Amino acid sequence: MDKRSVYLDHQTTTPVLEEAFQAMVPYFREAYGSPSSLHRFGLQVREGLKEARQKIAQMINAESEEDLIFTSGGTESANLAIKGFADANVRTKGNHIVVSAIEHPAVMNSVEYLSKHGFEVTQVPVDIIGRINPEDVGAAITPKTALVAVHLVNHDIGTIQPVKEIAKITAEKGVALYADAQAAAGWMPIDVRDLGVQLLSFSPHRFYGPKGIGVLYRSRKARVTSHIHGGVQEGGRRAGTENVPAIIGAGVAAEFAVREMDQRVAHVAMLQKRLYDGLWKHVQYIKLNGPVPGPLRICNTLNLSTEFIEGEGQLLLLDYQGIAVASGSSCVSKSLKVSHVLSAIQLDHALAQGNIIMSLGKDNTVEDVDYVVETFAKIVVKLRNMSPMWKEFEEGVIDSVIAPTGRGKSFTQHAADISGKPAH
Amino acid sequence: MDKRSVYLDHQTTTPVLEEAFQAMVPYFREAYGSPSSLHRFGLQVREGLKEARQKIAQMINAESEEDLIFTSGGTESANLAIKGFADANVRTKGNHIVVSAIEHPAVMNSVEYLSKHGFEVTQVPVDIIGRINPEDVGAAITPKTALVAVHLVNHDIGTIQPVKEIAKITAEKGVALYADAQAAAGWMPIDVRDLGVQLLSFSPHRFYGPKGIGVLYRSRKARVTSHIHGGVQEGGRRAGTENVPAIIGAGVAAEFAVREMDQRVAHVAMLQKRLYDGLWKHVQYIKLNGPVPGPLRICNTLNLSTEFIEGEGQLLLLDYQGIAVASGSSCVSKSLKVSHVLSAIQLDHALAQGNIIMSLGKDNTVEDVDYVVETFAKIVVKLRNMSPMWKEFEEGVIDSVIAPTGRGKSFTQHAADISGKPAH
Amino acid sequence: MKETKEYTLYNDTVMDHFLNPRNMGDVEQADGVGEVGAAACGDIMKISLKIRDGKIEDARFKTFGCGSAIASSSMATELIKGRTLEEAKNFSNQEVVDALGGLPPVKIHCSVLAEEALKAAIEDYEAKQPKVALATA
Amino acid sequence: MKETKEYTLYNDTVMDHFLNPRNMGDVEQADGVGEVGAAACGDIMKISLKIRDGKIEDARFKTFGCGSAIASSSMATELIKGRTLEEAKNFSNQEVVDALGGLPPVKIHCSVLAEEALKAAIEDYEAKQPKVALATA
């Protein structure tokens, strides 16, 4: 009998909605023109693009579809927001940028680039559930601050950020606010005007749209210097022949995201709760990273750490049982470094190593969740039996971080003792 | 009866090959994972991407598929080649760039960006058929030259450039050479090693691959600083979740381009010749821009100027008859400026205004070409009857540039006289 | 998505005037002729008028220019026929734009060219008729 | 494209040793135990040995680490059983890599960890057997 296949990695990417895919199909081989062309093959495409633009503008309640710049993805959008805004405003506003400590690498590395090119950067820390304190942002702003960059939701641990409160502060101080909404878009309503952000980005591949397309909203007041030079596409703000089918698919995905928002959120939040309850009932020594399911957590993500075992092993055994998840453990990253998000919430190194990220989608079912709980419980037993740490914990050599017994040293101390170097 | 539909704008974009499209389909809704993921949805995608990379590497005879960086399109590839190389090498090599006068705006505007950021730029002129003289390139190189950028084929007038000869000079002088191959790829064999270029870019949407994907080849010796910061995709050289379906489609398009190269080139060159012969037989006072069909011209493009009438009108009437073409006339451009390529070949202003670009594809037929010739001849008559210039020419007020009669003043003089300002 | 062939660059009215221009040609033994050029894009427009009793009896155009330049001159000649010279002198390109149901922003200058050609033709007429010119001055 | 479920991160041999590890556990009353940690990624590996007549009679492992760390320790214990101490001291991680049919570059350090755990276990044994240690010195 075939194993169940359960995709629990929707915070990485999602399948394309059937309706979005069907809408894209004619644009590959029939309506294949470039929208810059004056003939009918070009004109035919313009109409579809305009509609898609309108649907996406509606999804975030932008003043006008002209406030959107299409890019190739969430990363390019973040780069354009940060470097484009910094470039355009460094002279009039200053060379200081405020950013939270747990932004996605697209933001972090854009900011780092600027820091190598004459910008000063202040990183605002987060609390242990990964929340930014708006007052910290306020305190970080200086007269030279050009931009504050905070995400709406963290991609790893699912924390919803107080962007609206931060926007009040930035508005008061006359500083522009950019919100990376990639982990939020499609999974909670977004209203750029209500939020009070000047820049906001996301990519439809996170809510059943295609890959290869990103969106940057920028209010008319926020000037952005273009970073990809060439033709006058996107009103001269982003050159290059448009990825027409992807824009069309993005429009349909946005339309459905709006229409089905309540229903998707309700369903996925229900599954999230069931998954959380099930896991914590059946598996000992696991810790939730980020807020408990509820108003501070995005509805589709759980980030947990399983003590005494490592993340990649869990991921692989789950995968073997047909369950696709992610992990922020160092073994999973190409750089062998634990996710900087987990470091920023000061997660114990042992727990960071045992990290697993499960992100639900609209097509997951109650049966999926029950299967995951059951499978995960078995896998944890199997890996703990293999782990020297588990026995050493039982023997009192090392202690649990999650439920300390008062016996034994910490994992980190133990690891340092045997490797001769402090673990990082 | 329905009119014939003849797409003659393949130098703008092409439909996706059926086989390429079919190969893409499963990657939207089945194999939708991200290649960075460790689970099976991710792994499944890696295999396809690797194959696509290999096929594209083979198409240009790259040493290894690792020498390719996937971007979002030809424009981004050109930006990365120029700005990325300049950034990475300005300290060791210098801040001078040599570029031809007729490069695509993706190259021109990238170079212009650099010129605003501390770089010196030398533009090498072209002759009246749009050829770069390799000696001019050699003469423009200084001890501070970091990069020479010349395209393989001009997108507007179809001139094939002596890139191999230029490469000999740059190699001798120890300067890197970048070739924008976007107007060439798929329509003539490209061998980066035989050419001797260090950087080369193109986009598969010009040879029956999808939009939303570009390729930058860079030899291992050519360092390029990344310009889109974020994750470690593309070996850390281009961040952002990969546009998986587009890469897959690009691979198939490359495979077919190689396999069918001879056949496509033979067919299209035959049509080009027939179109050229037909038009020049049936229409008076038209001028070919760029070289005559033959070894100096890419097989699929004809660029012509119809005297005494303007380009957009020709384009629209052709379109009305089902024929899709492009134009470099100022009325067609959003900036109301004549194509800088036509200016660089010193085309008379009146002729630049009457510009039409017809670019053939593998699916065009002899019947298509005959229909185009017949239709074009009628359209020219119709528009000339509407044009004050035609009558004024017949009356000897203004003279023909193409076949001067010795009577009357030039169009440009006439236009200046009546508008009170010199035409530009 | 409609069928490819149903898409047009300009609206139906503009397309109609471009494809089937009204008043194309030259008025025989015209009373006034204006030929103007657009510095912006190089378009050239020529309007010739037949004037009888201070009224434009006939107006014809020839245009070297894009679709909207041709449509603008077609529409301008349509609009102006039957008007008095006084009315014609107050003619504004906006009338052309409105009658055409709008033009793309970058093409508004085509309607301006039509206004200019018309006014140049009237000037030409008046220059040839010094008495009339004085009377209206 | 194969079916989704047919794709695996590591090759078949590595996957087999990860999914069905050989010699998992602790040797009862072990003669030597080595536990080492990888500073690079935080993995921990423990190998325990039963040694009889200068030969490794039994070897078992416990591993806190990724799939390739588990597979490496499984393979290392398989390879080492039956070898003399002298042979075992020349044991190199490359043997593990080769026997596994290769590891991704970023995971080679897992095999190094297995080598280190084994050598630590032998050292532990020798430290407890001063005479033997001297004899082989």
Ligand SMILES: Cc1ncc(COP(=O)(O)O)c(C=O)c1O
């Ligand atoms: C020669 C050349 N280079 C670069 C480009 C830019 O490519 P894209 O529009 O696909 O980004 C083009 C596009 O027309 C081109 O013709």
Ligand SMILES: Cc1ncc(COP(=O)(O)O)c(C=O)c1O
């Ligand atoms: C919060 C956040 N921002 C930006 C990005 C970058 O998006 P993409 O990989 O689609 O370019 C991601 C992707 O994971 C993300 O989670």
